[in-house]
Amino acid sequence: NAGVTQTPKFRILKIGQSMTLQCAQDMNHNYMYWYRQDPGMGLKLIYYSVGAGITDKGEVPNGYNVSRSTTEDFPLRLELAAPSQTSVYFCASSYASGAIVYEQYFGPGTRLTVT
Amino acid sequence: EDQVTQSPEALRLQEGESSSLNCSYTVSGLRGLFWYRQDPGKGPEFLFTLYSAGEEKEKERLKATLTKKESFLHITAPKPEDSATYLCVSKGDYKLSFGAGTTVTVRA
Secondary structure, eight states: OOOEEEEOSEEEEOTTOOEEEEEEESSOOSEEEEEEEOTTOOEEEEEEEEETTEEEEOSOOTTEEEOOSSSSBOOEEEOSOOGGGOEEEEEEEEOEETTEEOOOEEOOOEEEEEO | OOEEEEEOSEEEEETTOOEEEEEEEEOSSOOEEEEEEEOTTSOOEEEEEEOSTTOEEEETTEEEEEOSSEEEEEEOSOOGGGOEEEEEEEEOSSOEEEOOOEEEEEEO
Protein backbone atom coordinates (compact mmCIF):
# COMPACT_ATOMS: atom_id res chain seq x y z
CA ASN A 1 0.00 0.00 0.00
CA ALA A 2 1.21 3.50 -0.83
CA GLY A 3 -0.82 4.97 2.05
CA VAL A 4 -1.59 8.67 1.58
CA THR A 5 0.09 10.37 -1.37
CA GLN A 6 0.22 14.08 -2.13
CA THR A 7 1.30 16.02 -5.20
CA PRO A 8 3.10 18.25 -5.80
CA LYS A 9 5.77 18.23 -3.06
CA PHE A 10 6.67 21.88 -3.62
CA ARG A 11 5.01 24.77 -5.46
CA ILE A 12 5.55 28.50 -5.82
CA LEU A 13 2.52 30.56 -6.82
CA LYS A 14 2.13 34.20 -7.68
CA ILE A 15 -0.53 36.23 -5.89
CA GLY A 16 -3.91 35.70 -7.56
CA GLN A 17 -3.05 32.38 -9.20
CA SER A 18 -5.04 29.24 -8.53
CA MET A 19 -4.00 25.63 -8.07
CA THR A 20 -5.19 22.23 -6.92
CA LEU A 21 -3.34 20.13 -4.37
CA GLN A 22 -3.90 16.45 -5.01
CA CYS A 23 -4.40 13.81 -2.32
CA ALA A 24 -5.09 10.11 -2.71
CA GLN A 25 -5.31 7.16 -0.32
CA ASP A 26 -5.45 3.43 -1.02
CA MET A 27 -6.56 2.20 2.42
CA ASN A 28 -10.31 2.44 1.73
CA HIS A 29 -10.66 4.99 4.53
CA ASN A 30 -13.99 6.81 4.65
CA TYR A 31 -12.69 9.98 6.35
CA MET A 32 -10.23 12.36 4.72
CA TYR A 33 -8.83 15.69 5.96
CA TRP A 34 -6.82 18.69 4.85
CA TYR A 35 -4.59 20.58 7.30
CA ARG A 36 -2.21 23.47 7.04
CA GLN A 37 0.82 23.94 9.25
CA ASP A 38 2.53 27.31 9.44
CA PRO A 39 6.20 27.46 10.52
CA GLY A 40 6.60 26.57 14.20
CA MET A 41 2.85 26.18 14.65
CA GLY A 42 0.39 23.35 15.10
CA LEU A 43 -1.93 21.77 12.55
CA LYS A 44 -5.13 23.59 11.60
CA LEU A 45 -8.02 21.77 9.95
CA ILE A 46 -9.14 23.32 6.65
CA TYR A 47 -11.80 20.86 5.40
CA TYR A 48 -12.75 17.28 5.99
CA SER A 49 -14.91 14.62 4.38
CA VAL A 50 -16.75 11.69 5.97
CA GLY A 51 -17.35 9.94 2.67
CA ALA A 52 -17.69 10.41 -1.08
CA GLY A 53 -19.93 13.37 -1.84
CA ILE A 54 -19.85 14.75 1.73
CA THR A 55 -17.52 17.55 2.84
CA ASP A 56 -17.54 20.04 5.70
CA LYS A 57 -15.58 23.07 6.84
CA GLY A 58 -12.90 22.92 9.47
CA GLU A 59 -11.26 25.68 11.45
CA VAL A 60 -9.75 27.75 8.58
CA PRO A 61 -11.72 27.14 5.33
CA ASN A 62 -11.64 30.63 3.81
CA GLY A 63 -9.84 30.76 0.45
CA TYR A 64 -10.10 27.00 -0.14
CA ASN A 65 -12.53 24.57 -1.72
CA VAL A 66 -12.71 20.78 -1.76
CA SER A 67 -14.61 18.01 -3.46
CA ARG A 68 -14.82 14.27 -2.86
CA SER A 69 -16.17 12.39 -5.84
CA THR A 70 -14.48 9.09 -4.95
CA THR A 71 -13.40 7.35 -1.74
CA GLU A 72 -9.76 7.55 -2.81
CA ASP A 73 -9.31 11.20 -3.83
CA PHE A 74 -9.73 14.47 -1.95
CA PRO A 75 -8.30 17.45 -3.88
CA LEU A 76 -7.90 20.90 -2.28
CA ARG A 77 -8.44 23.92 -4.52
CA LEU A 78 -6.84 27.31 -3.80
CA GLU A 79 -8.54 30.18 -5.60
CA LEU A 80 -6.84 33.59 -5.87
CA ALA A 81 -3.72 32.66 -3.88
CA ALA A 82 -2.61 35.10 -1.18
CA PRO A 83 0.69 35.33 0.79
CA SER A 84 -1.23 34.27 3.91
CA GLN A 85 -1.69 30.86 2.28
CA THR A 86 2.04 30.19 2.34
CA SER A 87 2.24 27.04 4.44
CA VAL A 88 2.79 23.30 4.43
CA TYR A 89 -0.38 21.39 3.57
CA PHE A 90 -1.01 17.89 4.88
CA CYS A 91 -3.67 15.48 3.74
CA ALA A 92 -4.76 12.67 6.06
CA SER A 93 -7.21 9.80 6.10
CA SER A 94 -8.77 7.57 8.73
CA TYR A 95 -11.41 4.91 9.17
CA ALA A 96 -14.49 5.60 11.26
CA SER A 97 -17.24 3.24 12.32
CA GLY A 98 -20.19 4.65 14.23
CA ALA A 99 -18.87 6.92 16.99
CA ILE A 100 -15.32 5.52 16.82
CA VAL A 101 -12.73 7.35 14.73
CA TYR A 102 -9.46 5.51 14.37
CA GLU A 103 -5.99 6.95 13.92
CA GLN A 104 -5.17 9.23 11.01
CA TYR A 105 -2.54 8.49 8.41
CA PHE A 106 -0.81 11.56 6.99
CA GLY A 107 0.72 12.26 3.63
CA PRO A 108 4.22 13.73 3.20
CA GLY A 109 2.94 17.28 2.71
CA THR A 110 2.97 19.96 0.02
CA ARG A 111 5.12 23.03 0.70
CA LEU A 112 3.44 26.05 -0.88
CA THR A 113 4.90 29.54 -1.21
CA VAL A 114 2.80 32.45 -2.49
CA THR A 115 4.78 35.54 -3.56
CA GLU B 1 -15.25 24.23 24.06
CA ASP B 2 -12.97 21.29 23.34
CA GLN B 3 -9.33 22.12 24.06
CA VAL B 4 -5.98 20.32 24.23
CA THR B 5 -2.94 21.86 25.94
CA GLN B 6 0.50 20.30 25.80
CA SER B 7 3.42 21.04 28.10
CA PRO B 8 6.22 21.78 28.05
CA GLU B 9 6.57 23.42 24.63
CA ALA B 10 10.15 22.19 24.36
CA LEU B 11 12.19 19.61 26.22
CA ARG B 12 15.93 19.06 26.01
CA LEU B 13 17.17 15.75 27.36
CA GLN B 14 20.47 14.02 27.69
CA GLU B 15 20.59 10.54 26.19
CA GLY B 16 19.28 8.12 28.82
CA GLU B 17 17.50 10.84 30.83
CA SER B 18 13.86 9.73 31.18
CA SER B 19 11.06 12.30 31.19
CA SER B 20 7.33 12.81 30.61
CA LEU B 21 5.24 14.98 28.32
CA ASN B 22 1.84 16.23 29.45
CA CYS B 23 -1.38 16.60 27.48
CA SER B 24 -4.31 18.21 29.33
CA TYR B 25 -7.67 17.95 27.60
CA THR B 26 -11.17 19.31 27.95
CA VAL B 27 -13.44 17.39 25.62
CA SER B 28 -17.15 16.82 25.29
CA GLY B 29 -17.44 13.03 25.28
CA LEU B 30 -13.94 11.66 24.71
CA ARG B 31 -13.96 9.15 21.84
CA GLY B 32 -10.18 8.72 21.70
CA LEU B 33 -6.88 10.35 22.63
CA PHE B 34 -4.14 10.02 20.02
CA TRP B 35 -0.38 10.55 20.16
CA TYR B 36 1.65 11.27 17.03
CA ARG B 37 5.31 11.88 16.33
CA GLN B 38 6.33 14.49 13.74
CA ASP B 39 9.83 14.81 12.32
CA PRO B 40 10.89 18.08 10.64
CA GLY B 41 9.50 18.40 7.11
CA LYS B 42 7.34 15.27 7.41
CA GLY B 43 3.75 14.41 8.17
CA PRO B 44 2.77 13.20 11.65
CA GLU B 45 3.20 9.48 12.31
CA PHE B 46 0.72 7.62 14.52
CA LEU B 47 1.99 6.25 17.84
CA PHE B 48 -0.91 5.37 20.19
CA THR B 49 -4.65 5.58 20.74
CA LEU B 50 -6.13 5.57 24.25
CA TYR B 51 -9.87 5.27 24.77
CA SER B 52 -10.55 5.20 28.50
CA ALA B 53 -9.05 6.37 31.79
CA GLY B 54 -6.53 3.91 33.18
CA GLU B 55 -5.51 2.64 29.78
CA GLU B 56 -1.79 2.36 28.98
CA LYS B 57 0.05 1.53 25.77
CA GLU B 58 3.76 0.94 25.16
CA LYS B 59 6.06 0.92 22.16
CA GLU B 60 9.81 0.60 22.57
CA ARG B 61 10.90 3.49 24.84
CA LEU B 62 7.50 5.21 24.79
CA LYS B 63 4.57 4.66 27.10
CA ALA B 64 1.27 6.55 26.95
CA THR B 65 -1.19 6.76 29.83
CA LEU B 66 -4.63 8.33 30.21
CA THR B 67 -6.62 9.82 33.09
CA LYS B 68 -9.95 11.63 32.96
CA LYS B 69 -8.21 14.98 32.44
CA GLU B 70 -4.70 14.25 31.19
CA SER B 71 -2.54 12.00 29.12
CA PHE B 72 1.17 11.47 29.61
CA LEU B 73 3.79 10.29 27.17
CA HIS B 74 6.71 8.81 29.10
CA ILE B 75 10.04 8.50 27.35
CA THR B 76 12.33 6.01 29.06
CA ALA B 77 16.11 6.17 28.47
CA PRO B 78 15.70 8.25 25.30
CA LYS B 79 18.08 8.07 22.37
CA PRO B 80 18.90 10.84 19.86
CA GLU B 81 16.54 9.22 17.33
CA ASP B 82 13.64 10.00 19.70
CA SER B 83 14.12 13.69 18.90
CA ALA B 84 10.87 14.91 17.31
CA THR B 85 7.73 16.90 18.00
CA TYR B 86 5.08 14.87 19.80
CA LEU B 87 1.45 15.79 19.13
CA CYS B 88 -1.58 15.03 21.27
CA VAL B 89 -5.01 14.94 19.61
CA SER B 90 -8.41 14.39 21.18
CA LYS B 91 -11.55 13.19 19.45
CA GLY B 92 -14.73 14.33 21.17
CA ASP B 93 -18.38 14.01 20.26
CA TYR B 94 -18.10 16.77 17.70
CA LYS B 95 -14.52 17.40 16.63
CA LEU B 96 -10.84 16.63 16.63
CA SER B 97 -8.70 18.98 18.73
CA PHE B 98 -4.96 19.26 18.25
CA GLY B 99 -2.37 20.31 20.81
CA ALA B 100 0.49 22.55 19.69
CA GLY B 101 3.03 19.81 20.36
CA THR B 102 6.12 19.28 22.53
CA THR B 103 9.45 19.41 20.72
CA VAL B 104 11.88 16.93 22.26
CA THR B 105 15.62 17.15 21.61
CA VAL B 106 17.81 14.32 22.88
CA ARG B 107 21.55 15.02 23.02
CA ALA B 108 24.08 12.19 22.76
